Amino acid sequence: MSPKSKQPVPQWLREAQPEEVVATAIARERGAARRYAAMARSAEDRVVKAKLRYLAAEEGEHARLLRAMAKALPRPRQDFRPPAGSAEARGDWDRPSVQQALDMAIRSEREARSLYESAASLCRHAKSRGVFRELARAEERHEMLLRQELSLQRDQQGWRGLLGTVWSEEDFW
Secondary structure, three states: OOOOOOOOOOHHHHHOOHHHHHHHHHHHHHHHHHHHHHHHHHOOOHHHHHHHHHHHHHHHHHHHHHHHHHOOOOOOOOOOOOOOOOOOOOOOOOOOOHHHHHHHHHHHHHHHHHHHHHHHHHOOOHHHHHHHHHHHHHHHHHHHHHHHHHHHHHOOOOOEOOOOOEOOHHHHO
C-alpha cells in the first residue's frame, strides 16, 4: 500500500466539532455510493460495472458505519454545512468516459483518505480514531482497485479476450 498522505490538516477540520466531521464524512460516503452506482448503471463493460457496484456497496457500508458512530454524538448545529469541496468529489461526473470517471474516482478516494487520516489524527476517542483509520485504509484499497482498473482500461491487450470480455474458464472449455 502507498504511504500515508502527508496533507496538512485543513483549518475547518481543526475547528470542527466531532459531529460535524462525522456529518461531512457521511455526506461524502453517500455521495460516493450514489456516484459509483450511477457509473455502474452506465458502464458497458461487465467487469467495470461489477467493480463499480462493489465500490458503491462499500461506500454505502461506510455511510452506515458512520451513521452508527453519529448516534453517539450530539447532532450538528442546525446551520452546519460541510465546507465546499469537503463532502463531494470534484469533477464533471455527468457522462464521463470510463477513463475520466476512473481518474475522478481515484482523486475522490485520495481526498477521502486524506480527510479520514486527518480526522483520525485529531480524534481523542480511541474507538472513533480506529474507525477513521479503518476508513482511510478502505479508501486506500479502493484507490488501488481503481488504479488497477484504469491500467487495464489503458492497456487491455493482455487482460481482455478477443471479443473485449475478460477471459474466463468458459473460454477454454
